[in-house]
Amino acid sequence: ATPTALLVGTGRGAQLGILIKGPEVLESTRAVDTVVLDKTGTVTTGAMALRSVLVAGGVEEREALRLAGALEHASEHPIARAIAAGAAERVGELPGVEGFRNLPGLGVEGEVAGRSVLVGRERLLTGRGMPLPAELAQAKAAAEAGGGTAVVVAWDGAARAVLVVADAVKEGSAEAVRRLRALGLRPVLLTGDNAAVAAAVAAEVGIAVEDVHAEVLPEDKVAVVRGLQDQGRTVAMVGDGVNDAAALAQADLGLAMGTGTDAAIEAGDLTLVRGDLRVAADAIRLARRTLTTIK
Ligand code: ADP
Ligand code: MG
Numbered sequence: 001a002t003p004t005a006l007l008v009g010t011g012r013g014a015q016l017g018i019l020i021k022g023p024e025v026l027e028s029t030r031a032v033d034t035v036v037l038d039k040t041g042t043v044t045t046g047a048m049a050l051r052s053v054l055v056a057g058g059v060e061e062r063e064a065l066r067l068a069g070a071l072e073h074a075s076e077h078p079i080a081r082a083i084a085a086g087a088a089e090r091v092g093e094l095p096g097v098e099g100f101r102n103l104p105g106l107g108v109e110g111e112v113a114g115r116s117v118l119v120g121r122e123r124l125l126t127g128r129g130m131p132l133p134a135e136l137a138q139a140k141a142a143a144e145a146g147g148g149t150a151v152v153v154a155w156d157g158a159a160r161a162v163l164v165v166a167d168a169v170k171e172g173s174a175e176a177v178r179r180l181r182a183l184g185l186r187p188v189l190l191t192g193d194n195a196a197v198a199a200a201v202a203a204e205v206g207i208a209v210e211d212v213h214a215e216v217l218p219e220d221k222v223a224v225v226r227g228l229q230d231q232g233r234t235v236a237m238v239g240d241g242v243n244d245a246a247a248l249a250q251a252d253l254g255l256a257m258g259t260g261t262d263a264a265i266e267a268g269d270l271t272l273v274r275g276d277l278r279v280a281a282d283a284i285r286l287a288r289r290t291l292t293t294i295k
Contacts, residue, residue: 009290012290013283016282018270018279018282018283018286019271020270029253029284030288031252032234032235034188034228035186035280037187038244038247041078041241041257041259042239042244044173045170046167046240049086051164053065054136054140054143054161055160056159066112067112068083068087069087069091070096072084073097079165080119095112103124104242105217105218115156116157118130121151121152123215125154133159136152136159139162140152143162149165149197150162150164173277174205175278176276176277176278183288185284186211188213189202189205190213190221190224193214199212218243222246222247224247225237236254236280237251238257238280240257240260240264244260245267246267254267254268254270255271256272258273260275
């Protein structure tokens with residue numbers, strides 16, 4: 001490839017809203033046959049809202065909201081923001097937190113009002129010997145079947161409430177998947193979220209069930225990308241979160257959402273400035289065209 005043609009491609013990219021790290025980046029897109037899409041913030045808006053609060057017998061909804069809201073106020077995760085905002089709206093001012101700890105891909109923990117509180121996925125709590133009571137497990141399954149993400153709140157050593165948050169698939173996501181397919185690429189959905197939510201989103205945008213990888217821990221996202229590469233595939237990855245950075249770096253081509261975190265943008269080869277997934281297809285088409293012109 002001649003440097004000039006690649007630079008022209010880079011300039012055209014800027015017009016389309018694609019920032020390219022260096023002209024040589026375009027070279028790696030030639031053979032891309034698989035595109036891995038992060039769910040939250042990439043295929044969905046990531047702007048989650050608190051939808052419902054389910055409590056175990058004898059537990060007050062207000063108390064669950066107060067403790068979970070206070071703890072999540074210290075986290076920047078989209079789920080945390082939704083819970084903190086929803087709790088503040090419903091119960092007013094939230095208490096302070098001591099000893100806050102973020103457990104990436106799992107949840108958060110800390111002391112609120114003298115209580116030791118955990119908020120996160122079920123696996124985090126079962127790992128601490130706090131199984132979900134049957135009534136909460138049932139409510140959680142129903143919420144998930146409806147496409148919500150359910151997180152569990154525990155304090156004083158037991159799981160006591162389930163909070164349901166949900167976000168929406170972005171307007172252009174289904175079209176983006178169609179365009180990627182039209183380029184001969186196989187779309188794959190990758191998420192730390194639960195399998196029911198992942199399946200609902202996949203169905204909505206047109207990704208096959210067998211191409212959904214759910215409940216993947218942040219450190220394992222990179223392993224999913226590597227696994228596909230080991231199968232002989234050339235992989236593009238699109239992501240926005242801190243938890244996507246390693247996978248973006250591992251992919252043959254990393255595309256970061258411009259609306260995402262600095263960590264993702266630094267790890268990617270190119271940035272989709274407006275966070276529009278449809279532009280991912282433009283980027284790959286542009287790279288192919290640029291390379292064909294120079295051949
Ligand atoms: P994704 O891969 O979809 O961007 P993450 O890897 O960030 O999602 O999170 C995976 C799961 O861990 C979430 O679906 C949620 O169940 C749990 N989780 C992570 N952070 C938090 C938090 N701050 N509060 C509650 N749950 C959390
Ligand atoms: Mg994400």
